[in-house]
Amino acid sequence: MMKVRVLSAFSAGLMSLCVATGATGQNISEMDVTLGTSASANGLSGVLDQLMGMEAASLSGLSANRLRQIGSAFDARRARDDNRIMDAAGLDALRAPRGGAQWRCLTEALYFEARGEPIEGQYAVAEVILNRVDAANYPNSICGVIDQGTGRQFACQFTYTCDGQSEEMTDRTAMHRLGHIARIMIDGAPRDLTAGATHYHANWVNPRWASVYPRTTEIGIHRFYRQQY
Template identity: 40%
Template structure:
């Protein structure tokens, strides 16, 4: 009979099991030591003490180049006359039209004079079309801009008139000024001596405009309201005659001299294209001047006082019988507003109308500059 093997019995040849020491288990101490080491490494990394040791220190990467220092094929591609010639050398070149780039050879050559002007004047204004809500708004904007162009630059060339028009357009698009054409032109005209454009508060509008220069100013105003940009003055918002230099001249950046006017723009970002983004309201106020011309003349002659300082004394002389009418309230030179046409639309010649006459015979001298109007067009100091 074969004896059975007892596999569970311990062999006498094996070493006896070592007695278990008293106290906590040894794995606990091992885990605690590992945790302390990890914490120390984290603190060292956070403090940057291991930045000079690998693998935590600086390292370098080598990128293989696909061409030599002097590769004739690459030089031939860069010196190719056009894209087709370069494509014959390297068929893997990407299509420039795929990213929206136009063919440079199709662009007209750059004008050196235009580049010099742009470097001196600064960036030009962006084209903007002033569309009034109604035909009356469009006619008011056209009349106000025409008045400013005429009374500020009637003796100037077309470029001189365009410079004045561009300043008014720039102001209407800038948040520092009213966002309407009439608001910009007649800003401050309700008080003598604080108007932005002196013709609106120094009695200059008492002169009846000459028809040829008024029509020329009207044509330039129509183009400016229709989006025409005069780049020679850039983003100018101020100007003055060459005969004076105001105190604020040094605080602005001069852009150019056109005719008898020196043009300036704001410094810094306030004078860059991003600032000229004020929306056009489309609702034009009633054209000025907001201080009657009769009161302007009285103040100019020393026979009146500014608004708010007391009652206006009576005007003596031939004009005492009736107040002087306001030229701004007279019929406009064109009949576009009454016929509901857009600004700049040519119209048939209107029937001849009698000229506007004034109670004071001294004002019925069209085309002649009187002594009190010799400085008309200059900024008030």
């Protein structure tokens, strides 16, 4: 049974590689079935040799650029599973993100508040929103935090919700990337960029509270602050 498990794990990994490279995994499945019914040490060695040969053959026909793309995709998937901050290349290598209403609200907020910011700045804005969700004196949902004050002139917490401009996300690349950041942060990525910030502002404005709350960091055009309760 141990030998079969080892082969299954190896072949599963090779199957993923075959999918990434466009090769077929039919022969791998056939080898698994054969070994599962009759697994001798010699048989295992022979099948592993064949599998490794298939792996080498799959890789040998790929261009250097395609190999880099595959490597980036696997690195991105691993980083996502570990809830680590990922760079733009890693995020772009992932499949289209998905989520419910709270995820959509966070994606939209990041799009209109931070899409022109560096990656760390985009994660930082997500931190602020989620820090507010956790704070007692703010709404306890992402959508609630983002929409707080919307509909009252000069009372909205996030400018894009009451500036009268279209809220249609037209940049598909940015939406894809920010959707992944929203997904990663909602799924529990560490919030260690802003030291618990609950506020931020662009560096060309000077809101009244900026002289009251301690500044925690500055990333891109945004300065971050932590509200004192």
